[in-house]
Amino acid sequence: MTAVPALDMTGISKTFPGVRALDGVDFDCRAGEVHAICGENGAGKSTLMKILGGSYRPDVGEVRLNGRLMHLTHPRQAADAGISIIHQELSLLPYRTVAENIFMGRELARFGLLDRRQMHKRAAELLRRVGADIDPEAQVSTLSIAMQQLVEIAKALLLDARILVMDEPTAALDDRDARNLLSLIRGLKEEGVAIVYISHRMPEVTAIADRVTVLKDGQKIWTRARYAAPIPEIIRAMVGRDLKDFYPKRPSSGPGKVLLSVEDGANAALRDISFDVRAGEIVGVAGLEDSGKAHLAQALVGDEPFSVGVMRVNGRPMSIHSPRQATRAGIGYLPGDRKRDALALRQSVRDNALLTLRSMAGLFSRPQSGVLSPAAIDNRLRDMDVRAADFGQEIQTLSGGNQQKAIIVRWLAQASDVLVFVEPTRGIDIAAKAAIYQVMRAFAEAGRGIVVVSSDMPELIGIADRILVMHRGRIAGELPRGAREEDVMRLSLGIAEPEPREAFA
Structure with a gap:
């Protein structure tokens, strides 16, 4: 029975x-x-x-x-x-x-x-x-x-x-x-x-x-x-189909000029941070929850600024002490908690996608023309396959995956040089993940750079051109694309010697 x-x-x-x-x-x-x-x-x-x-x-x-x-x-x-x-x-x-x-x-x-x-x-x-x-x-x-x-x-x-x-x-x-x-x-x-x-x-x-x-x-x-x-x-x-190319193909050419660099950066949560991000590449950041990886993202966008060290954007030393300064310098930010830190839940999908463009627009900008026009941002939302009955509806009515895609549209519209993504595909379905990975790779191949902080190890191994692994507030080592999960975990736990890294450029 x-x-x-x-x-x-x-x-x-x-x-x-x-x-x-x-x-x-x-x-x-x-x-x-x-x-x-x-x-x-x-x-x-x-x-x-x-x-x-x-x-x-x-x-x-x-x-x-x-x-x-x-x-x-x-x-x-x-x-x-x-x-x-x-x-x-x-x-x-x-x-x-x-x-x-x-x-x-x-x-x-x-x-x-x-x-x-x-x-x-x-x-x-x-x-x-x-x-x-x-x-x-x-x-x-x-x-x-x-x-x-x-x-x-x-x-x-x-x-x-x-x-x-x-x-x-x-x-x-x-x-x-x-x-x-x-x-x-x-x-x-x-x-x-x-x-x-x-x-x-x-x-x-x-x-x-x-x-x-x-x-x-x-x-x-x-x-x-x-x-x-x-x-x-x-x-x-x-x-309804196979996803044979779940992760984008590796770029055929090497990375270009340095877009973002940090030398000996430190603050209350970080120490000895030195790395760069070049045009055309996606740099992954891995580590356990308490490793400092989230603090690194916040330091790059001015939320928890570096108190010592030198940060350069396009070769120019920059002192970034707020997300607004980071945006002006060409650095975009997709935070890990979209509801708390990235969305105006009662505003429309369209208004959320336009949020950064409007906040950074000049005093005499025309709010309904050019890149600020509803038609222009609606086209971007459609290109990203943001699914909504109407882009005028409140964004809180959308699924988590569609909310995340609308935030990505915001930064693509801003045309930043470097994007810092924290958990970019958290709670997003398989097909939407594949679409976002393609968008990220296309963004990098257009001569820009991405820093992606993620707890999804297969994601980092599949999407990143190289992976920085953090442990106790510092970069414990660097691994190439396609590294084994075991190698990432050993560095995350602090039980492996870091691989020799290239001299800082």
């Missing part, structure tokens, strides 16, 4: 104005199983999970938990039923402590007062369980996006859920933290938790999932056991 699934969703359909988000989708997950859902942005993954989480009601279809028909109409009702969802877009309160966020809505009380001591103790236990060295009394706004992701996971574990949905849980994590999380998932699986795992990182899917379901355009394409779902077939089902 077949066991009743912990979760069984049958015939789920959902329509929004002008869009059929789900069309008769069936999905189930057994206790002690990891069932992965794969699909492009807009495939219906998030809508299906929002129905499970009580945020949306299906137009048609049924949701059963352990065989019992459920009518989930509110997220609290879903949580009380044993469902916990870790969303890709974080939902933490930035000016509350970590412990307060973990217990939000489920605070512990003693004699009618908040039991902060017990909340602190329990929060510390949960954080240790996910492998996070975080002070429960730290304010969330002081944490990196990766640390916030671990807090979200700890928050979900508090509920002792029997059905756990993880939407891109490793998107902001470095390789070490991602492996720790996968180990945690295996432990939860052994405890009988049913885990729905959504990710665009295909090696993780095939490493952790027992079954894989592919959605496309709101419909289920197939569900297969992991051994019957090799990565090329998953990708083909997702995008």
Whole structure:
């Protein structure tokens, strides 16, 4: 006799104005199983999970938990039923402590007062369980996006859920933290938790999932056991074609002149930073979460300026102490947390793409003409395949991948000489990643340079012409394109001697 699934969703359909988000989708997950859902942005993954989480009601279809028909109409009702969802877009309160966020809505009380001591103790236990060295009394706004992701996971574990949905849980994590999380998932699986795992990182899917379901355009394409779902077939089902040239071909000619250089740069988080970026090349920056790689990006764009050393742009010494100065010097910046640092969520897609051009325009510039015209920026958005019903709609209504592409359009329109990208494809689907990689390579081949900071090691190895590996605030070594993941990790952990680097030019 077949066991009743912990979760069984049958015939789920959902329509929004002008869009059929789900069309008769069936999905189930057994206790002690990891069932992965794969699909492009807009495939219906998030809508299906929002129905499970009580945020949306299906137009048609049924949701059963352990065989019992459920009518989930509110997220609290879903949580009380044993469902916990870790969303890709974080939902933490930035000016509350970590412990307060973990217990939000489920605070512990003693004699009618908040039991902060017990909340602190329990929060510390949960954080240790996910492998996070975080002070429960730290304010969330002081944490990196990766640390916030671990807090979200700890928050979900508090509920002792029997059905756990993880939407891109490793998107902001470095390789070490991602492996720790996968180990945690295996432990939860052994405890009988049913885990729905959504990710665009295909090696993780095939490493952790027992079954894989592919959605496309709101419909289920197939569900297969992991051994019957090799990565090329998953990708083909997702995008409707093979992605033979996932990473762009290496440029046939060598790099050109030096566009950006740093000599002996240092600040409170960095030391002994010396490297250059040449025309036509993409320089990757790898390292663990605490390696200083994010601080390097912020130093280059004036967010955390170098306090010593020399930084040159096109051969001229520059003292850059703000992102605005960096923009004027020809350096663009795509931050790792797009919602917090890059988007005006209630403004339109078009206005977000024009944000930098407008802020840097001269006093007598005509706001509706030339590069500032709606028609010009709309053409760029279409070229980047930003998918929106209308570029006048609020950007917060777009998927994460389309939001990210709109930010890239902003800097392409600005025509910067050097772009500094932090986690440029975090939470973006396979096809969109390939498109963005092609755009990055085209930008470099047009005589410009890119610095890309990423926690996605295959991404760096595939896209970068060379990789700087950071450890404890300094560059531990430099590796050529196509380096092995083992070489990057050894330098990241500080257990390998740096390779001899070319003399600084």
